[in-house]
Amino acid sequence: MTIPITRPCFGPEELRAVQLPLESGWVVQGPFVRSFEEKFAAYTSARFSIAATSCTTALHLAVRAVGLEPGDEVVVPAFTWISTANVVEYCGGRPVFCDVDLQTFNVNPAAVADAVTDRTVGLLPVHLFGLCAEIEPLLDLARRRSLWLVEDAACALGARYRGRHAGTFGDAGCFSFHPRKSITTGEGGMITTDRADVDAAARALRDHGTSRSDLSRHQGQGGFLLGDYEHLGYNYRMTDIQGALGVAQMDRVAWILAERARRARLYDEMLADVEWLCRPVVPDGHEHGYQAYVCLFRPEDPGWHNVDRLHERRNGVMACLESAGIATRQGTHAVVIQRYYAEKYGLRKEDFPNAYFADRLSLAVPLYPQMTDAEQAEVCDRLREALDG
Ligand SMILES: Cc1ncc(COP(=O)(O)O)c(C=O)c1O
Numbered sequence: 001m002t003i004p005i006t007r008p009c010f011g012p013e014e015l016r017a018v019q020l021p022l023e024s025g026w027v028v029q030g031p032f033v034r035s036f037e038e039k040f041a042a043y044t045s046a047r048f049s050i051a052a053t054s055c056t057t058a059l060h061l062a063v064r065a066v067g068l069e070p071g072d073e074v075v076v077p078a079f080t081w082i083s084t085a086n087v088v089e090y091c092g093g094r095p096v097f098c099d100v101d102l103q104t105f106n107v108n109p110a111a112v113a114d115a116v117t118d119r120t121v122g123l124l125p126v127h128l129f130g131l132c133a134e135i136e137p138l139l140d141l142a143r144r145r146s147l148w149l150v151e152d153a154a155c156a157l158g159a160r161y162r163g164r165h166a167g168t169f170g171d172a173g174c175f176s177f178h179p180r181k182s183i184t185t186g187e188g189g190m191i192t193t194d195r196a197d198v199d200a201a202a203r204a205l206r207d208h209g210t211s212r213s214d215l216s217r218h219q220g221q222g223g224f225l226l227g228d229y230e231h232l233g234y235n236y237r238m239t240d241i242q243g244a245l246g247v248a249q250m251d252r253v254a255w256i257l258a259e260r261a262r263r264a265r266l267y268d269e270m271l272a273d274v275e276w277l278c279r280p281v282v283p284d285g286h287e288h289g290y291q292a293y294v295c296l297f298r299p300e301d302p303g304w305h306n307v308d309r310l311h312e313r314r315n316g317v318m319a320c321l322e323s324a325g326i327a328t329r330q331g332t333h334a335v336v337i338q339r340y341y342a343e344k345y346g347l348r349k350e351d352f353p354n355a356y357f358a359d360r361l362s363l364a365v366p367l368y369p370q371m372t373d374a375e376q377a378e379v380c381d382r383l384r385e386a387l388d389g
Pocket residue numbers: 054055056057080081083084126128152154155175176177178188189332
């Protein structure tokens with residue numbers, strides 16, 4: 001691809017960073033992971049940050065730490081990456097899906113409230129593509145019904161609501177450092193929380209359930225003794241090579257996010273005359289993190305009568321760009337139409353119309369800090385030509 005969907009920001013600092021653990025010989029969850037956690041906590045203003053191997057494993061640890069038992073229900077958006085729901089299944093729980101808003105792609109708080117039953121223990125809203133979900137009514141609902149709230153903030157680095165960073169509203173937040181995200185450690189994830197008990201539980205669970213971390217064993221006295229293993233844990237330890245990469249990425253996070261936001265505003269201007277494309281919205285009080293610039297293909301109002309036809313036209317636009325060397329992607333997918341969930345729970349797409357329309361009609365364009373103005377203009381020109389072209 002001449003213009004890829006994204007490109008990680010790696011330079012000499014990252015190249016040097018990954019050499020350091022190789023030189024020291026400490027390559028798994030050690031001092032660099034600790035330093036990455038500290039920088040992440042400082043940036044988000046979370047009290048604690050706990051690294052994991054991905055956002056999926058971070059979410060798994062977080063829901064175990066806040067309490068999820070077999071048979072429990074958790075409310076999950078119908079339009080999100082599949083792992084938001086998978087972590088509930090890993091614990092023997094049941095994800096109960098609710099529809100999203102087609103403008104913001106985030107959960108509709110009224111649909112979340114409707115999905116709560118006597119078996120619900122928690123809410124798992126997603127801050128999709130870098131825009132915080134409507135968090136106040138969700139926090140209010142969680143308080144009234146005594147539910148925990150874990151934020152899937154996989155895409156939400158740099159996302160703020162009323163000046164407060166994503167991942168610091170609920171009981172815990174979980175971030176991703178997959179290469180499609182604003183900063184990357186290859187694979188990688190981070191939990192943020194203000195709760196000391198969640199911090200302690202997540203730290204133990206990511207390391208087989210130990211009561212004593214390798215860091216404290218190797219840096220403290222009596223390192224020859226193992227701790228006790230009270231819980232059924234996992235090996236979700238981030239490597240120190242990734243930790244060092246994360247530290248280097250955090251050193252330039254402000255620049256990365258500012259450039260993404262600047263390029264997003266440029267798209268807003270350049271695409272203002274493209275009426276068949278709805279650009280990302282930023283409601284009052286929000287700061288968008290722009291993990292992705294996801295539009296909705298909307299030459300007509302979508303409905304059941306025309307969505308399949310519109311879907312074909314959107315795919316035609318995407319194929320045109322692909323043949324011009326420009327990558328595009330659907331935003332994410334409707335989990336409710338993935339076979340595992342559709343068959344297990346007998347789900348019907350008709351019950352989640354906006355999630356289905358978002359699945360069929362969303363369109364993400366390339367966005368990364370190193371893009372040039374000329375490349376952005378090329379994306380926009382090709383988009384204009386591609387409609388039914
Ligand atoms: C909303 C959402 N949740 C969870 C994940 C999972 O993140 P990871 O790939 O780090 O496991 C992603 C990844 O794209 C995501 O977009």
